[in-house]
Amino acid sequence: MANVTIIGAGNMGSAFAGVALAGGNAVQVLARDADKAAVDSRVSAGVVGDPITGDVVILALPYPALADVLGAYAGQLDGRIVVDLTNPVDFATFDDLVVPADSSAAAGIAAQVPGAQVLKALNTNFAATLATGLIGDATTTVLIAGDDAGAKATFAAVVDDGGLTAVDAGSLKRARELEALGFLQLTLAADEKISWAAGFALVK
Template sequence: MANISILGTGNMGQAIGGLVAKGGNTVQQLNTSSAGEAITGDIVILAVPHSALADIVATRGAELTGKIVVDITNPVDFATFDNLTVPADGSAAAELARELPQAQVVKAFNTNFAGTLATGSVGSETTTVLIAGDDAGAKAAVTAFVEAAGLRAVDAGSLKRARELESLAFLQMTLAAAEKLSWNGGFAAVA
């Protein structure tokens, strides 16, 4: 059983919190204004907008030392909804890993909508959580709680793959915004 802290109480934070609990793990749910409350989890999920990462690093960076930090953000330029805000050869997760060198940063959940996490399915397929990271133990820990909740986890490779995961999520979001894909739908990985 894992002890998992989630920073963020929005749709994604609530959906992931439900998965954590469903898998028999302990969940601590914190909103971003809970600065006085200590993070207790060995795994910390950042279920916040990309724009909140800098503040989290500044206020809670020391608390994240030695922890598995799961970045679910997508660095979308919401002013234009036409591109990502990170360099073409980088990712939000890579930037976060540089800011938190004593943490094991993993990219996961960013290609999922909250509805597909809550229902456990994308159409007739089991929801797949794509996971990227450089630490095998960290990816295994995330895989364990995802699978304990009845979802499928796929190792997408090193943290370098976060760029592709963020691009895939951006495509999915733009399709949903254009009503070509449901916000309760998404892409499914079929083995």
């Protein structure tokens, strides 16, 4: 079992806390407000800036909040698995991503925390599909991109043990495709072409 820290207690952070707890993992949740971090009686709740206890750290944050959080934990993420679930959408226009076309939010994080094993995952999932474990009749699929095979295996075990299906999506270079897919899914939901409980599933 893993020791998981989730930074952010919004819908995604709360939903993934449930997944991690279902798999028997120890879970710490950190938020700006300690009361909001108490998403479940089984989690260790605290505020951003408190020491991180997890070997797996989930950045369950809006993309614009990343810089402050990474700054607050400068040097403390070395040796840890860092999972980026952000979609770097330009919310002013809702018509583009704010990272270069040949890069990704995850690549930017990897450059800022070179001592960590950075993964891109969960950004193609809505919180409801994490909480229910279903997309339609299919088990929720979590696509994982990263360069460290051991880090991917550790995080995949958290996902699988929590009742979801982890799929290795390739190297961290694939993060840009995952972010494009996440962006497409967001625009479809915002335009009410799919519900916020829907999403893309892999059927083998």
